[in-house]
Amino acid sequence: MRRLPPVLLEDGCPRDLISLIRTILAACKEISFRVSQGALSGVLGSTLDENIQGETQKKLDVLSNQLLKDILLESGYVKAIASEEEEGTVAGNPEADYIVAFDPLDGSSNTDINSLVGTIFSVMRVPKEADASDPAIFLQKGEQQVAAGYVLYGPSTMLALTTGKGTRLFTLDRTHGSFLLTQDFASVPAQTQEFAINASNQRHWQAPMQQYIADLLAGKSGPRGKNFNMRWIAAMVGDVHRVLCRGGLFTYPADTKNPDKPYKLRLLYEANPMAMLIEQAGGLASTGEQRIMEIEPQQIHQRVAVILGSKDEVETCLSYHQ
Ligand SMILES: O=P(O)(O)OC[C@H]1O[C@](O)(COP(=O)(O)O)[C@@H](O)[C@@H]1O
Numbered sequence: 001m002r003r004l005p006p007v008l009l010e011d012g013c014p015r016d017l018i019s020l021i022r023t024i025l026a027a028c029k030e031i032s033f034r035v036s037q038g039a040l041s042g043v044l045g046s047t048l049d050e051n052i053q054g055e056t057q058k059k060l061d062v063l064s065n066q067l068l069k070d071i072l073l074e075s076g077y078v079k080a081i082a083s084e085e086e087e088g089t090v091a092g093n094p095e096a097d098y099i100v101a102f103d104p105l106d107g108s109s110n111t112d113i114n115s116l117v118g119t120i121f122s123v124m125r126v127p128k129e130a131d132a133s134d135p136a137i138f139l140q141k142g143e144q145q146v147a148a149g150y151v152l153y154g155p156s157t158m159l160a161l162t163t164g165k166g167t168r169l170f171t172l173d174r175t176h177g178s179f180l181l182t183q184d185f186a187s188v189p190a191q192t193q194e195f196a197i198n199a200s201n202q203r204h205w206q207a208p209m210q211q212y213i214a215d216l217l218a219g220k221s222g223p224r225g226k227n228f229n230m231r232w233i234a235a236m237v238g239d240v241h242r243v244l245c246r247g248g249l250f251t252y253p254a255d256t257k258n259p260d261k262p263y264k265l266r267l268l269y270e271a272n273p274m275a276m277l278i279e280q281a282g283g284l285a286s287t288g289e290q291r292i293m294e295i296e297p298q299q300i301h302q303r304v305a306v307i308l309g310s311k312d313e314v315e316t317c318l319s320y321h322q
């Protein structure tokens with residue numbers, strides 16, 4: 001089985017980008033180890049703090065953030081980083097060409113129940129002369145990502161990665177510590193009978209999503225004429241991984257539960273990297289009104305509605321929004 005560096009070299013990926021990706025993965029291997037130690041790691045449970053988004057931080061959120069931040073900043077490959085767990089961006093090497101936005105631990109409420117979690121990352125390029133301490137360097141459209149991926153800490157640790165030449169899946173070989181290519185080109189089937197949504201928010205959704213989900217639930221005797229199955233992992237990384245493997249529609253739509261927070265998922269380090277992975281595998285990713293990767297970001301912690309997955313099913317869902 002092939003290791004990651006030669007696969008990326010063959011794609012024509014620049015050597016410094018490969019080195020940067022390997023640096024991210026070095027931190028992820030350490031996170032993978034800590035997560036796999038579970039209660040033995042001494043880092044399950046919550047801290048007494050909240051992050052910038054007002055969410056209680058898990059000890060593993062803090063640890064994962066620290067590992068990624070330290071390793072990336074020490075490497076010299078990044079001009080700056082942005083993280084779910086950092087209020088502002090953090091400057092790195094002023095001479096570097098890349099910036100990285102990441103969700104150090106996605107689905108962290110799952111840590112206490114030994115369920116799926118992962119790390120999501122987005123890599124963008126910046127001009128040499130750009131100011132490393134200016135947060136505005138992160139406000140690039142998703143289309144401008146030069147690499148995107150996630151590492152899923154599941155029964156096996158897997159990497160989904162794209163540098164714009166398709167989406168590939170790698171599995172961490174713990175005996176040698178390398179990510180080995182286990183699926184060359186992931187392809188999301190265009191059609192599906194599976195969807196993922198947190199249905200407990202149903203009463204707060206807007207009319208188009210209410211109608212779309214009602215029609216899915218009506219099954220064979222409803223307007224769709226077929227039965228649908230539902231799954232919800234409560235970790236975007238786990239739900240998107242399932243969609244990459246066997247298709248499906250994943251959505252976290254707008255809701256009116258909290259008027260100050262109509263969306264849940266973050267654009268720069270959740271929606272954009274997942275959108276690139278899904279589109280590179282033949283799927284679609286939209287807010288309901290706009291292709292996610294065409295959004296002009298206004299803030300580093302901006303949130304968006306997300307509808308992504310199997311092409312035909314996303315298009316059907318979008319037809320309810322017109
Ligand atoms: O609590 P809910 O509504 O099930 O939300 C789950 C969603 O929240 C998230 O966990 C947010 O991620 P974090 O754990 O990084 O805050 C998504 O991964 C997931 O899709």
Ligand SMILES: [Mg+2]
Pocket residue numbers: 103105106107236270
């Ligand atoms: Mg997350």
Ligand SMILES: [Mg+2]
Pocket residue numbers: 061084103104105106107108
């Ligand atoms: Mg997180």
